Amino acid sequence: MWPYIFQKRLSANKIISRLGIHYVCPWCVVSTTSEEPDGHWSHTPLRQSEPRYICEGCAQDIYGTCNWENFYDNPYHDLVEEAAKKEGLTVLEFRVICLLHQIEIYETDPEWGIPEYLPLKEEILNLITSLKNQ
Numbered sequence: 001m002w003p004y005i006f007q008k009r010l011s012a013n014k015i016i017s018r019l020g021i022h023y024v025c026p027w028c029v030v031s032t033t034s035e036e037p038d039g040h041w042s043h044t045p046l047r048q049s050e051p052r053y054i055c056e057g058c059a060q061d062i063y064g065t066c067n068w069e070n071f072y073d074n075p076y077h078d079l080v081e082e083a084a085k086k087e088g089l090t091v092l093e094f095r096v097i098c099l100l101h102q103i104e105i106y107e108t109d110p111e112w113g114i115p116e117y118l119p120l121k122e123e124i125l126n127l128i129t130s131l132k133n134q
């Protein structure tokens with residue numbers, strides 16, 4: 001899996017207390033807060049409607065895949081295409097939002113703002129530029 005920048009995960013209990021109900025990941029429709037109480041969840045701007053939470057598996061597969069330069073060679077690219085379709089976005093729009101979100105996390109979470117991660121941030125910025133020129 002290609003490295004990607006991710007936010008601090010939220011526990012299932014946090015999701016339940018925020019929403020007041022158990023929650024099913026809208027993308028895989030497999031992960032739930034009831035079956036995986038220790039599961040970790042992410043809040044993502046890729047979701048075009050509330051609630052904007054996705055499971056850790058989807059976050060990993062989809063955020064990592066969006067970072068692949070040769071996106072269509074990635075075995076998970078169909079997952080990204082399905083999620084984009086569910087959100088009513090083109091794959092290109094979806095990838096750009098995903099990459100911009102990673103830059104936002106990098107800029108706001110001090111844990112990422114160390115020299116070790118700078119090359120990853122630069123790769124993502126280059127990818128955003130090349131996608132916007134498509």
Ligand SMILES: [Zn+2]
Pocket residue numbers: 025026027028029030031054055056057058059
């Ligand atoms: Zn999921």
